[in-house]
Each structure stands twice: as C-alpha cells, then as structure tokens.
Amino acid sequence: MKMKISFVLTTIGLMAGLLAARSQTASSPFSQAAFVPNISAILDFSYIYRDLDDRSIDRMYLPGYTTVDDSYHHGGKGFSLNYLELALESVVDPYFDLFAVFQFTDEEFSIEEAFFKTRSLPAGFQVKGGKFLSGFGRLNGQHDHYWNFSDQPLVYHGIFGEANLNDLGVQLNWVAPTDLFLQLGLEAFQGQRPDSFSFDNRDMTVGDTRVGKSSAPLWVAFLKASADVGNFVLLGGVSHASGRINRFYDDAGYGLSATSRVWGVDLTVKYLIDSYRYLNLQGEFIRRSLRGDMISISAIEPAEKKQQGLYVELVWRFDRRWRCGGRYDWLKGGDDLYPDTDSDRWEHLRKCSAMLEFNATEFSRIRIQYNYNAASVLDGELREFSEVFVTCNLAIGAHGAHKF
Numbered sequence: 001m002k003m004k005i006s007f008v009l010t011t012i013g014l015m016a017g018l019l020a021a022r023s024q025t026a027s028s029p030f031s032q033a034a035f036v037p038n039i040s041a042i043l044d045f046s047y048i049y050r051d052l053d054d055r056s057i058d059r060m061y062l063p064g065y066t067t068v069d070d071s072y073h074h075g076g077k078g079f080s081l082n083y084l085e086l087a088l089e090s091v092v093d094p095y096f097d098l099f100a101v102f103q104f105t106d107e108e109f110s111i112e113e114a115f116f117k118t119r120s121l122p123a124g125f126q127v128k129g130g131k132f133l134s135g136f137g138r139l140n141g142q143h144d145h146y147w148n149f150s151d152q153p154l155v156y157h158g159i160f161g162e163a164n165l166n167d168l169g170v171q172l173n174w175v176a177p178t179d180l181f182l183q184l185g186l187e188a189f190q191g192q193r194p195d196s197f198s199f200d201n202r203d204m205t206v207g208d209t210r211v212g213k214s215s216a217p218l219w220v221a222f223l224k225a226s227a228d229v230g231n232f233v234l235l236g237g238v239s240h241a242s243g244r245i246n247r248f249y250d251d252a253g254y255g256l257s258a259t260s261r262v263w264g265v266d267l268t269v270k271y272l273i274d275s276y277r278y279l280n281l282q283g284e285f286i287r288r289s290l291r292g293d294m295i296s297i298s299a300i301e302p303a304e305k306k307q308q309g310l311y312v313e314l315v316w317r318f319d320r321r322w323r324c325g326g327r328y329d330w331l332k333g334g335d336d337l338y339p340d341t342d343s344d345r346w347e348h349l350r351k352c353s354a355m356l357e358f359n360a361t362e363f364s365r366i367r368i369q370y371n372y373n374a375a376s377v378l379d380g381e382l383r384e385f386s387e388v389f390v391t392c393n394l395a396i397g398a399h400g401a402h403k404f
Contacts, residue, residue, distance in 0.1 A: 033042040037089075038088070038397070038399070039087070039088055039398065040086070040117060040398055041084065041087075041396030042083075042087070042395045043085075043392075043394045043395075044084075044144065045081055046079070046150070046391040047079050048077055048080060049077060049390075050385060051110075051385055054076040054077055056383075057077075059378060060383065061377055062154065062331075062349070063377045065307060066331075081105065081106055082391075084105075085101060085103050085145070086102045087101045087102075088100045092116070095119055096117065097117045098115075099113065099116075099117070101114070109220020112143070112166070113130070113133060114131050114132075116128070116129055116130060119252070123177075124177055125173070126174075126175075126318065129170045130168070132171070133165065133166045134164075134189070135187065135222050135224075135239075136222055136239040137239050138235075138237065138284055139153065139164075140164045145154065147324075148280075148282070148325055149313065149353055149355055150263065151369075151389070154311070154351055155311060155330075156286075159309070160193070162195065162304070163193075163195070165196065167218065168190040169187055169188050169218070170187070171186070172186050172187075173186070180225065181225060182223075182225050182227040183222075183224045184217075184301075185220075185222045188219060188313060189217075189218040189219075191217050191218035196243075197247070197260060198247055201248065209362070217243065218242070218243035219243065220240070221239070222238065222239040224235060224236070231271055231272045231273075232269060232270065233268075234267075235267070235268040235270075236265075236267045237265070238263075238266075238316075239262075241264075243259075243260055244259060245292075248295070255294075255295040258291055260288060261288070261289045262289075264284075264286045265365055268282045269282075270299050276319075276320050278318075279314070279317075280314070280325075281312075282338075283311060284308070284311060285310040286309060287308040288306070289304075290305040290307075302395075307332065308331075308332050309329070309332060310330055313325060314326055314327075321359050322358055323355075323359070324355065325354070325355050325357075326354045327355075328351075329352075330350050331349040332349075333347050340341065349374070349375035350374050350375060351372065351374065351375050353369060355367055355370075356369075363395045363396065364393070364394050365393045365394075366390070366391070366393075367391045369389040371387045372384070373386070373387065
C-alpha cells in the first residue's frame with residue numbers, strides 16, 4: 001500500500017511539473033513547452049441504486065461464462081468514484097508516437113495502456129507495441145468513457161472479462177490506399193488474461209500424469225471496412241482470436257486446459273439527420289469455442305464447449321446537447337466452464353438498458369441509465385433485479401480524438 005501511495009504521489013508531482021513547464025512562454029530560450037506531452041484527466045463519478053442489497057450483488061455471478069470469481073456489476077449502491085484516468089500522448093520523433101493511460105480508483109492503480117506507434121512506415125503499414133486494447137470487434141478498443149452506456153455488454157464481460165481484451169503484445173495493421181476505408185490487422189499477445197486467455201505455471205498430477213505449465217501466445221486478426229452512402233455512414237468488421245485457457249482451481253480441485261477460439265462480427269450504421277443530430281445503430285455478435293480437457297484430481301476428461309452472445313444498441317442524438325438510447329443484451333446459457341454446476345437450465349440470459357444523457361460541452365456529461373437484469377444467479381437461482389446509474393463524467397486537458 002505504501003508503494004502504491006508513493007507511486008501516486010510521484011505521478012501527481014510529475015504531472016504538476018509537466019504542467020508548469022507548459023506554462024512557460026514559448027519565447028523563452030529555456031522553454032520546455034515544445035517537449036511537454038498532451039496531458040488529460042478524466043473523472044467518472046456515479047450514484048447507483050438497486051432493488052437488491054450489496055451483499056446479494058457481491059454473491060451474484062454470470063452463470064457459465066466467467067473463468068474467475070468476480071462480480072460484473074458496476075460498483076456498490078450509493079456514491080462511487082469509478083475511476084480517475086490520466087493520459088499522456090506525444091510525438092517522440094519523426095518515427096514514433098507514445099501513448100499512456102493510467103487509472104486510479106479508491107482501491108488500486110493500474111496502467112490501462114502504454115504503447116508506441118510508428119509514424120512513417122511505407123505502403124499504409126503501422127506497428128504498435130506495448131500494452132494496449134486489442135482491435136477485436138467494435139467496443140473492445142474504446143475506453144469506458146467513450147461507451148454509449150455506463151456498463152459493459154454481457155457478452156464482453158462473459159467472454160473477455162472486466163478489462164476487455166487488453167494485453168502485452170504487438171500489432172501490425174495495414175490501411176488500403178482506396179476510397180473505401182479498408183483496414184487489416186494482426187496482433188500477437190502474451191496471452192495472460194485471467195478472464196479469457198491465460199496459462200498457469202503450476203503443475204497438477206492426475207494419477208500418473210503430470211499436466212500444467214502450458215503456455216501459448218494469443219493471436220488476433222481483424223478486418224474493418226467503412227463507407228459513406230448518402231446520409232448513412234457504415235462501419236463493419238470481422239474478428240478472430242485464438243489462444244489458450246489453462247487454469248487450475250485449488251479450492252475446487254479441478255482445472256481447465258483448452259484451446260479457445262473467439263469469432264466476432266460487428267456492424268455500425270449511423271444516419272446523419274443534420275450537422276449535429278443523428279441515429280446510431282450498433283451491434284456485435286461474439287462466439288467462443290473451447291476444446292481441450294477438464295482436469296480433476298482423479299481423471300482427465302475431454303471437453304468441448306460453445307458459447308455465444310450479442311448486444312444491439314440504438315442511440316438518438318435529438319438535440320445539440322441531448323442523447324437517448326436503448327440496448328439489448330443476450331447470452332446463450334447452458335454450456336458451463338465449471339463441471340459441477342447446473343447452468344444448463346438457463347438457456348437465455350438477458351439485460352435491457354435505457355439511457356438519457358446531457359452533454360453540457362465536449363468535456364462534461366451527465367447520464368442516467370436504467371437496467372433490467374435477468375442474467376445473474378444468486379444461491380443457485382436466476383435472480384432478476386433493476387438498477388439505476390446517475391453518472392457524471394468530466395474531462396480536462398488535451399485529449400486525442402476518439403475513433404468513429
């Protein structure tokens with residue numbers, strides 16, 4: 001804890017020093033302003049109401065999907081400081097850009113992203129390296145504050161986990177030199193995401209067979225295309241990820257060792273009504289296939305599981321400062337990652353959301369969102385509940401534009 005506090009204080013001191021350097025006049029021969037990166041801070045603060053108590057919420061889980069024991073609900077009842085995000089971005093030299101995002105919460109500090117990008121490779125190629133959000137799908141590569149809704153879609157949390165697909169690795173992408181936007185990408189990651197793709201360094205003995213210490217990289221490939229047709233903007237893509245899940249659960253006495261393949265299809269259709277009003281329809285379908293072994297203390301049994309889900313959201317910006325929208329989430333239940341549960345009786349898991357949002361400026365937003373959740377299990381039974389978020393999101397500093 002002392003090390004975390006010291007790091008936070010050091011980071012804040014560094015930010016203050018950089019801001020002080022930026023305030024120097026450009027005419028000064030000793031000015032460092034030209035070397036100071038773009039700096040921004042984003043605060044996300046909310047009030048949450050649910051018709052269930054926090055103790056029940058903490059014990060709920062998404063049946064059959066998550067490979068770690070964590071709650072996928074957005075904080076406890078009452079006030080919550082969801083995060084403070086600090087971002088640094090700058091040109092390094094004629095060849096590289098550098099970007100870093102740090103997240104602070106009440107309980108921890110994390111490096112959300114820290115990567116470089118090339119600036120001048122020929123023929124439309126670009127290389128990215130470090131820790132970053134994968135280009136898989138539509139929503140995965142976006143930071144939380146850019147989402148149209150305050151929480152993750154069910155399919156993202158169930159298949160990729162709380163932090164989405166975010167890992168150490170490299171990315172090579174190519175943009176075709178055509179009027180139609182066409183992008184191809186290939187990524188190689190370490191493959192150590194505990195929620196989705198992971199390996200465990202321990203050994204486990206089953207009879208006379210020793211298993212474990214299996215590792216494999218995570219490979220991701222994606223294709224994205226976009227076109228303008230009159231007042232419509234179309235953006236679609238297909239994605240594929242392939243890696244390993246290799247985890248052992250000491251308390252339960254079993255493990256899962258399997259190849260995991262994930263396919264995704266996304267489509268966004270934006271209709272421009274005028275210069276600021278629009279309708280935006282966005283959706284993704286994601287499917288996971290697992291093939292390998294379920295390992296217990298006494299036996300190794302072959303396992304093959306398939307899981308899938310989708311979300312569809314419609315957002316209407318009906319005024320310069322106002323937006324509203326709805327989202328439908330669906331997961332197909334019945335193929336559990338855990339061998340000793342009976343999630344087969346839950347064929348359809350779903351959640352419905354509605355939101356109203358006021359944007360005073362580009363830098364401040366207040367959003368109210370209602371969720372009807374019918375995807376959570378409590379004490380062996382599917383439990384339906386309602387929740388309301390009132391979220392305030394504020395940004396200061398120079399923050400780069402988000403991708404469409």
